[in-house]
Amino acid sequence: MSFLSAEEKGLVNGLWGKVNVDEVGGEALGRLLVVYPWTQRFFQSFGDLSSADAIMGNSKVKAHGKKVLNSFSDGLKNIDDLKGAFAKLSELHCDKLHVDPENFRLLGNVLVCVLAHHFGHEFNPQVQAAFQKVVAGVASALAHRYH
C-alpha cells in the first residue's frame, strides 16, 4: 500500500516543483528558531541568534536550512519508503546530534506554515492535507532508528 494516493502525490509534487528549496529551507529553519526558541540550543555555534531579524538574516541558519530542505526534497523522491530513505539521518540525529524527535514534528509544522505563507490560496485544504501527511511521515522516519 502506498503512503500517498496517486492524487496526493500529484498535489505534493505539483507544489514542490514551484518551491525554491534553498530559500524555503532557510526560512523554515529560521522560523523554527524564532517560534520555538529552545531549538536554538542545537545551533550554539551559529553566531548571532539574539533576535528574529538576526536569526532570519544569519548566513549559517540559511545554509543549514538549505541543507535540511534539500535532504527533505530527496526524501520526497522516495515517498513510499521514507523509513529507508531517512535511516542514516535518523541514526545521526539520535546518536550524534541528540535531537528530541518532537523537534522534527515542529519543523514539519513550520514548513507547512512557510508553504502556506508563500503560496496563499494555492495552498488549499487538499494540498495542505497531503503535505501534513508527508511531514508527519518524514518526522516519523527520522525518529524510527532512535533507541
Added chain:
Amino acid sequence: MVHFTAEEKAAITSLWGKVNVEEAGGEALGRLLVVYPWTQRFFDNFGNLSSESAIMGNPKVKAHGKKVLTSFGNAVKHMDDLKDTFAELSELHCDKMHVDPENFKLLGNMILIVLATHFSKEFTPQVQAAWQKLTTAVANALAHRYH
C-alpha cells in the same frame, strides 16, 4: 500563567484587526476536518462532509467555524487571563462534548495556516511566534478544567 510581552500583544492585536472572523473561522474549521478527518466525528449532524469541497462549502461548518473563532477573539482581549476566560468552555468540552484536548492544538495550527495563507506581508516570523504562543495558550486553557 503565560506572559505575553508588549510586542507580542501588539503583533497579535494588529493582525487580529484585519481578520475576517466569519471567513477565517469557517476556513480553519473546514481545514481541520479535511486535514485531520477523524475530527469529523464531532460533527455527525453537520450533513455532507464527504469531500473537501463538501466540507469547505458546508454552511454548518462555516457557521460553527465563525462561532469558534469569535470565541477565540475573547482570547485576544484577555491574553493575561486565558484560563478564567475559557473555564466554562473547558468544562463544556470535557463534560458535554468529550473532545480530546489534543484537537485544540490541531485547530490552533489550522488557525495559523489560515493566517499564513491570507496575510503574505504581515505574517512575519515574529507575528507567527506570537500567534503560535497564543494558540498554544488557548489550547492549554481549554484543557485546564479537564478531569
